[in-house]
Structures are given as C-alpha cells and as structure tokens.
Amino acid sequence: GAGVSQSPRYKVAKRGQDVALRCDPISGHVSLFWYQQALGQGPEFLTYFQNEAQLDKSGLPSDRFFAERPEGSVSTLKIQRTQQEDSAVYLCASSLAVVGGSGTDTQYFGPGTRLTVL
Amino acid sequence: AQSVTQLGSHVSVSEGALVLLRCNYSSSVPPYLFWYVQYPNQGLQLLLKYTSAATLVKGINGFEAEFKKSETSFHLTKPSAHMSDAAEYFCALKSSGDKLTFGTGTRLAVRP
Numbered sequence: 001g002a003g004v005s006q007s008p009r010y011k012v013a014k015r016g017q018d019v020a021l022r023c024d025p026i027s028g029h030v031s032l033f034w035y036q037q038a039l040g041q042g043p044e045f046l047t048y049f050q051n052e053a054q055l056d057k058s059g060l061p062s063d064r065f066f067a068e069r070p071e072g073s074v075s076t077l078k079i080q081r082t083q084q085e086d087s088a089v090y091l092c093a094s095s096l097a098v099v100g101g102s103g104t105d106t107q108y109f110g111p112g113t114r115l116t117v118l
Numbered sequence: 119a120q121s122v123t124q125l126g127s128h129v130s131v132s133e134g135a136l137v138l139l140r141c142n143y144s145s146s147v148p149p150y151l152f153w154y155v156q157y158p159n160q161g162l163q164l165l166l167k168y169t170s171a172a173t174l175v176k177g178i179n180g181f182e183a184e185f186k187k188s189e190t191s192f193h194l195t196k197p198s199a200h201m202s203d204a205a206e207y208f209c210a211l212k213s214s215g216d217k218l219t220f221g222t223g224t225r226l227a228v229r230p
Contacts, residue, residue: 002209004161017166024139028143031184031216033216033217033218040222040223041222042122042208042210042218042220042222042223043162043208043220044219045217045218048216048217056217059217083220091162095216105216106164106167107164107216107218108164109154109161110165111160111161112157112161113203115220
C-alpha cells in the first residue's frame with residue numbers, strides 16, 4: 001500500500017506568516033509522530049498521537065506550534081507567526097501499534113516538508 | 119537521559135571496501151535501537167532494528183549491526199560498499215512513549 005505522504009513538500013513563508021503542514025499516515029496506523037530536522041542535524045521529536053489523542057507534546061518548541069489529528073488519521077502541524085529559526089524539514093512518521101506496546105514497532109517516515117522562513 | 123552519539127559526521131570509503139559507521143548509546147533501560155538511511159530529499163528508511171532477540175541484526179541491502187551491551191554500542195557494518203550506499207545514516211534509540219532519539223547522522227561517501 002501507499003506509504004506516509006506529506007504536503008506540501010516545500011513551503012516558503014515570510015516571517016510572521018502562519019503555515020500548515022499535512023501528514024497522511026499509512027492506513028490503519030494507530031500512532032503518528034512529528035519530528036523536526038534542522039540542517040545537518042538528526043530529527044528531533046516534536047509530538048505524537050495515538051489515534052486522535054495527543055499523548056506527548058513535550059518536544060514542541062513554543063506555543064506557536066500546534067498539532068492535531070481530529071479523526072485519528074490525517075494530522076496537521078501548524079506553526080503560527082513563523083520565525084527564521086523554524087526553518088527545517090518537518091518529518092511525519094506512523095506506526096501500526098499502540099504507543100507503549102511491545103516497543104519494537106517500526107516507524108515509517110514520510111518524505112518531509114522543507115520549510116524555509118525568509 | 120537517553121542519548122545517541124554517532125562518531126564521525128562524514129565517512130568516505132572506496133567502492134568494495136568495508137563500511138563501518140559507529141553508534142554509541144546511553145539508556146537507563148534496556149534499549150531498542152534502530153538504523154535509518156536517508157537519501158537526498160527523501161524520508162528515513164529503516165535499515166535494521168535491535169529488539170533484544172539477537173545481538174547480531176541483519177538488515178536490508180547487506181547491512182548488519184551488532185549490539186554490544188558492555189560497550190553500549192550498535193555499530194553498522196557492510197562488508198563491501200556500493201556506490202548506491204552513499205547517503206546519510208542515522209542511529210536512533212526508542213525512549214519513553216516510543217518516540218525516537220536520533221544521533222546527528224553520518225554522511226557516507228563512496229569513492230569509485
């Protein structure tokens with residue numbers, strides 16, 4: 001079946017604009033994760049969902065970042081009043097199992113959205 | 119706190135040579151460890167994972183990794199590098215809540 005898809009693939013925003021990044025997980029996957037990857041760095045955890053419930057948002061860098069998954073499928077990461085330091089690739093991943101289960105479940109990653117804030 | 123350290127941000131090998139990418143971890147609980155590969159403008163693809171079933175783990179594309187608890191290491195190897203192996207490689211540790219903690223990555227270059 002199809003993998004994780006993200007849109008848009010590239011987004012250029014002027015400082016102060018709001019942006020919305022979309023993630024379509026693999027069908028049937030219960031868990032969904034967002035990561036931020038700055039240039040030359042490894043991905044860093046932002047938040048995750050189990051179905052529609054946001055179980056951990058400890059990685060969100062500020063209250064300008066907001067994520068939702070209202071129907072337990074598609075998720076949107078919203079960034080308000082973008083700043084230059086928000087420039088990064090935003091990766092979405094999904095996994096089949098319930099969070100806190102066996103722990104061995106694989107996270108499948110989408111191609112990412114590259115956000116550039118001017 | 120749990121963390122992952124990848125020694126060497128850039129590694130260059132000749133085609134046909136051994137590939138060795140290093141990963142050390144710190145974890146207060148028995149870890150689950152992963153290696154992902156990232157090609158330009160693509161997402162992360164799982165190469166292999168350690169789930170405590172066996173210390174030597176075989177993955178895709180001829181890669182394997184050995185979990186060594188005494189050394190807190192999970193180094194990635196491939197006996198013979200191919201040009202198509204050129205990419206960035208990330209070691210990751212699964213921590214609380216199933217979120218992944220990644221290293222800073224190692225960019226592998228393969229010389230013809």
